[in-house]
Amino acid sequence: MAFLTLERLDKTFGHAAALSDVSLEVERGELVSLLGPSGCGKTTTLRIVAGFETPDRGRVLLDGRDVTHVPPERRGIGMVFQGYSLFPNMTAAQNIAYGLRVARRPAEEARRRVGELLDLVGLRDAAGRYPHQLSGGMQQRVALARALAIEPRILLLDEPLSALDAKVRLSLRTEIRRIQTRLGITALYVTHDQEEALSLSDRVVVMSHGRIEQVGPPEEVYGEPKTEFTASFIGSMNQLRGTIGPAGTLEYHGRSLRLPPRARATAGETAALVLRPEAITLTPEGAGDAVPPGANVLGGTLVTRTFLGPIVRLVVEVDGEYLSVDVPGAQRTVHRQGQRVRLWFDPEAAILMAASGGEKGDEAE
Amino acid sequence: MIQRIVLVLFFAYLLLPITGVLHFTLLDGTRVTAAHYLQALGDGEFQAYIVHSLALAVATVAISVSLMTFTAFWVHMRAPALKPLLELLSFLPFVVPAVTLALGLIEIYSRPPLVLTGTASLLTFAYVVLALPFTYRAVENGLSAIDSRTLSEAAQSLGAGWWRRFITVIVPNLWPGIVSAALLTFSLVMGEFTLALFLVGSAYETYPLYLNEVWRSDPKYGAALAILSFLITWGSSVLILGASRRAPGQVQGAVLK
Numbered sequence: 001m002a003f004l005t006l007e008r009l010d011k012t013f014g015h016a017a018a019l020s021d022v023s024l025e026v027e028r029g030e031l032v033s034l035l036g037p038s039g040c041g042k043t044t045t046l047r048i049v050a051g052f053e054t055p056d057r058g059r060v061l062l063d064g065r066d067v068t069h070v071p072p073e074r075r076g077i078g079m080v081f082q083g084y085s086l087f088p089n090m091t092a093a094q095n096i097a098y099g100l101r102v103a104r105r106p107a108e109e110a111r112r113r114v115g116e117l118l119d120l121v122g123l124r125d126a127a128g129r130y131p132h133q134l135s136g137g138m139q140q141r142v143a144l145a146r147a148l149a150i151e152p153r154i155l156l157l158d159e160p161l162s163a164l165d166a167k168v169r170l171s172l173r174t175e176i177r178r179i180q181t182r183l184g185i186t187a188l189y190v191t192h193d194q195e196e197a198l199s200l201s202d203r204v205v206v207m208s209h210g211r212i213e214q215v216g217p218p219e220e221v222y223g224e225p226k227t228e229f230t231a232s233f234i235g236s237m238n239q240l241r242g243t244i245g246p247a248g249t250l251e252y253h254g255r256s257l258r259l260p261p262r263a264r265a266t267a268g269e270t271a272a273l274v275l276r277p278e279a280i281t282l283t284p285e286g287a288g289d290a291v292p293p294g295a296n297v298l299g300g301t302l303v304t305r306t307f308l309g310p311i312v313r314l315v316v317e318v319d320g321e322y323l324s325v326d327v328p329g330a331q332r333t334v335h336r337q338g339q340r341v342r343l344w345f346d347p348e349a350a351i352l353m354a355a356s357g358g359e360k361g362d363e364a365e
Numbered sequence: 366m367i368q369r370i371v372l373v374l375f376f377a378y379l380l381l382p383i384t385g386v387l388h389f390t391l392l393d394g395t396r397v398t399a400a401h402y403l404q405a406l407g408d409g410e411f412q413a414y415i416v417h418s419l420a421l422a423v424a425t426v427a428i429s430v431s432l433m434t435f436t437a438f439w440v441h442m443r444a445p446a447l448k449p450l451l452e453l454l455s456f457l458p459f460v461v462p463a464v465t466l467a468l469g470l471i472e473i474y475s476r477p478p479l480v481l482t483g484t485a486s487l488l489t490f491a492y493v494v495l496a497l498p499f500t501y502r503a504v505e506n507g508l509s510a511i512d513s514r515t516l517s518e519a520a521q522s523l524g525a526g527w528w529r530r531f532i533t534v535i536v537p538n539l540w541p542g543i544v545s546a547a548l549l550t551f552s553l554v555m556g557e558f559t560l561a562l563f564l565v566g567s568a569y570e571t572y573p574l575y576l577n578e579v580w581r582s583d584p585k586y587g588a589a590l591a592i593l594s595f596l597i598t599w600g601s602s603v604l605i606l607g608a609s610r611r612a613p614g615q616v617q618g619a620v621l622k
Contacts, residue, residue: 052518072521079522084512087519089537098533099523143519150523 009058036207078152099150467563507542
């Protein structure tokens with residue numbers, strides 16, 4: 001049985017449906033991210049797991065127990081909030097000790113435990129400082145230590161890094177994951193930052209408008225999006241829209257594009273081949289570079305070139321539409337605006353989506 | 366520079382009437398004397414009535430501040446939709462004239478089951494109501510300033526029940542707001558005249574009432590009592606502020622750099 005089960009949760013605030021039929025299973029020791037834009041229901045889901053909200057319908061089962069109507073203070077959770085959650089009237093050490101004092105642990109044990117946790121988050125020297133004397137990153141580390149002090153069953157994190165500087169975010173992100181795996185604690189992590197979700201999680205739950213769009217390991221959610229929302233929300237996606245031809249190809253601006261082997265399509269229907277910018281290879285026309293047999297080839301004109309550091313993003317105009325192509329930043333090929341180029345990609349790298357936005361293939365859910 | 370000038374002028378404006386009264390009380394004709402102040406030392410009534418006022422003030426502060434802190438926090442967390450109503454109610458004492466309030470209270474509390482007219486208790490309760498706008502506002506501002514919801518939820522996630530959260534996390538961090546409320550309430554009660562006159566009168570005479578009486582027959586002594594009242598209220602405020610320094614820990618908001 002899964003460690004945490006969310007069973008068909010519904011939640012409405014006033015007239016707005018915040019959650020519709022949300023179900024999820026989280027295994028012990030997993031770190032699962034809830035990812036989506038503002039208003040998608042990810043925070044509501046987390047708060048229901050925490051107990052700060054009660055679902056209108058559905059159940060929450062934690063470690064074999066139905067906790068749907070159990071108040072937060074009796075669920076055995078540890079929670080890290082977005083910010084300003086440290087008690088300003090207590091030092092870092094006192095903050096961390098708070099849960100232990102509430103649980104009436106002996107003073108000696110509490111002292112030892114606080115020391116352990118301060119070491120875990122690398123803040124031994126800051127023990128006697130007050131929150132306003134700590135940087136944002138340090139505050140969140142104390143908040144994490146405080147949540148872990150009481151050995152919670154599950155760790156809940158509500159966009160803990162959103163309020164921090166980019167550099168701090170990066171280092172703290174790695175640290176959170178390190179601690180989580182080291183302790184083997186189950187964690188639910190809410191974020192709107194895809195990079196965070198993809199880098200931290202065992203599995204990612206993509207949410208939109210109160211529903212779960214897709215659940216899966218980061219590579220799967222990124223590389224094999226099952227819905228149009230997931231495809232467009234995670235990373236960038238090119239969409240080649242056309243009609244399925246009689247020979248089982250996609251007719252795109254007069255060219256016949258081969259479909260991925262798994263795809264199932266009926267002639268005459270509208271569909272789109274969806275594909276990542278890094279899956280396309282670009283060569284200047286006439287350069288004579290070899291194109292693998294079976295690849296889909298398009299021709300177009302280079303419109304813009306943007307240097308982004310690790311990658312260079314090229315925008316190519318193909319028959320009135322604009323496609324994005326990413327090439328490694330280190331590749332020093334010169335690209336000139338207005339240059340005629342050839343684009344090719346392996347049919348397997350694309351996903352066929354129906355006009356309605358669902359994947360069309362054998363594995364489509 | 367302009368700021369300083371304005372500040373000086375402002376204080377001059379505030380202190381001028383007091384200076385005038387001081388001048389009046391310290392001079393008999395052309396002779397400087399402290400006799401009118403020394404008169405208070407031998408005046409048993411003065412001592413009794415100042416104690417009455419202080420007692421009322423302390424009782425009012427204790428009840429009003431604890432009641433409103435509790436209520437404001439409860440509404441803030443459990444029933445935020447009720448806030449506008451609470452705000453409206455807390456403003457009523459401003460709107461209703463003191464005389465009307467007094468007469469209304471007499472109407473209700475001069476009959477069974479609760480006959481309280483002429484008692485200090487009735488006056489205390491009336492003062493608690495009168496202090497509502499000050500205490501509620503001060504506490505509510507404090508609650509919003511400290512993001513009490515996040516703090517409360519954090520404490521809750523760590524296993525703390527309602528009372529524990531309130532006492533260990535909310536009250537210590539609300540301290541400046543609570544002290545403000547206490548100070549405002551204290552000064553209000555020390556200077557209140559109308560309700561004291563109507564509700565209790567001579568049954569539990571308060572300092573302002575006594576002052577008013579004395580002033581009619583002995584203006585110099587009355588004026589001296591007024592200055593003493595000012596000093597006592599001011600002194601008590603300083604004491605309350607002093608107590609606030611020693612309150613639990615740092616209360617500045619967290620700064621995320």
